Amino acid sequence: MSTYTAINLIARPEPGPISPDLFEVVQQEIPSAGPGQILVKQTHMSLDPAMIGWMSPDPESYIPPVALGEVMRSSGVGEVIESNHPDFAVGDMVRGMIGWTQYLVSSGEGLNKVQPGVDAETVLSVFALPGLTATQGLYGFGNPKEGETIVVSGAAGSVGSIVGQLAKADGLNVIGVAGDDEKCDWIVNELGFDGAINYKTDAIADKLAELAPQGVDIYFENTGGPIQNHVFELMNAHGRIVVCGMIADYTAAAPSPGPNWIPIIKKRLTIQGFAMPDHFGDVPELLGKLTPYVMSGKIKYRTHILEGLESAIDGLNLFFTGGNKGKLIVKL
């Protein structure tokens, strides 16, 4: 009898770092695919900032939290190793919400075949949540126009790095905000951003004024934190603020206040929050928009690979420390 490893969520996070006590690592017997089912062996698992939200019970969130005692939720890529399903063959690579587990028995619902020739890292780094989120946020709400200025926080992150490259390809002045010099160097010299701000060491207001002499038309907010008020002050009339992530505040005991609303009137700003589950029906259109940029080499990415399922637990803390360099992927 062979066993496999899965990790269940067993407690809710408190403010501060993610504790290993929130999880239970379990060994289970590898099941077989029943009638109409497939058995998937996961090869790559994505870690995303949104997971922090999925762990917390919040009746107003866009998606129900992971129930205590259940396998932690995540998206991943795996190989079909048994199939009693007409649409899937052994050897097919599939993607979907597989969870923190080495094996999954599934009816196939919610799983999609990976296009041959596209590797798992590209799937999870670009054609999954990061790329879809970047595309929906920038084009669905940001309304970018050539010659405008965009500021992207979390710019070296999986979403922010794609937002900035899409905007650059469209002819905008692109300013990225990140938390260390290596990331700032990467987004400017590798990804082609026009400028970068290290929010930990730069004089933010001065640097922002220097990089955005015409003001800011679009603010793509992935982090919250000290950068927010500075960018808000520089917004131009009819500016658009797309609120995609607030990682700096997700587990803070007391979330920091936002800016006063007077500029919202004076500058007739639009502030739009969004979450991808509302837009899953638009995935084909989003992929249609994103794919040409990827195929023409406009979208670069890098991955930060963790080895082994259990590395996911402490891996989540990299979102708080900013310690990851690239899209976080757990290789199983």
Place this chain on the structure above:
Amino acid sequence: MSTYTAINLIARPEPGPISPDLFEVVQQEIPSAGPGQILVKQTHMSLDPAMIGWMSPDPESYIPPVALGEVMRSSGVGEVIESNHPDFAVGDMVRGMIGWTQYLVSSGEGLNKVQPGVDAETVLSVFALPGLTATQGLYGFGNPKEGETIVVSGAAGSVGSIVGQLAKADGLNVIGVAGDDEKCDWIVNELGFDGAINYKTDAIADKLAELAPQGVDIYFENTGGPIQNHVFELMNAHGRIVVCGMIADYTAAAPSPGPNWIPIIKKRLTIQGFAMPDHFGDVPELLGKLTPYVMSGKIKYRTHILEGLESAIDGLNLFFTGGNKGKLIVKL
């Protein structure tokens, strides 16, 4: 030689009440209409909260400030008493940005004839800035749907009272926020709001929870101040916040912080600021939308009349104290 009175702005407001020292009352010779011109004698002048903004230099505001030494800006209704213009006859009533003056010589540009049978108070209370602003904000951005709940701050004010009545006519649950019991009584018992909150004396959170058991779908923000955070917390998923006025913060030395942005993501909120000058091209459509509500008796209003041009100066302070009961109009 006859003279008339005008009032010039000669200094910029400081935080706190509006001082009479900001203005200079001048006597001037009554001019005659030149070729192609008309001479207008103003009969009614509107005081609006937006005027506080017009007095302050702010390069990012939606409209240039009134220049120092110039007549203070305002909208009003007047009678044509001389005309060398083919489109205007002596005796016509006209409306437009006449300013703080008893007489105005004009080319007619920006002045529109008042429809016969509509009195000056109705023009300034409903068919001018207040009604246009309410209509643009509610229908252009609020997207009201029958059965939804709307909270209107400044609900007894000129804009808020119309927003609430329009929403009520459309079948929404309408909650108004005002600053004294008489106003709360008026909006519920005269205007038909479903509930009212006296933000100065009620336990705001409790009262709001009681009046909005299903949460809040639309927040029409006219004031800022302590109500803002309470309503923000109760917003439903996909809620719309229309930011129309922030009178509580306009002259504060340090504007109060806004709410943290995490709920903007969790609830996928839309926050939209607006100012009417962006929408003056849509006035015909806005009047087309508003007029049927007025004609069918759905929109009631009341006026707070001040007597004489010079009463405008201290009259502005009523916006800060909330001392006015109804649309502020200066009768000349």
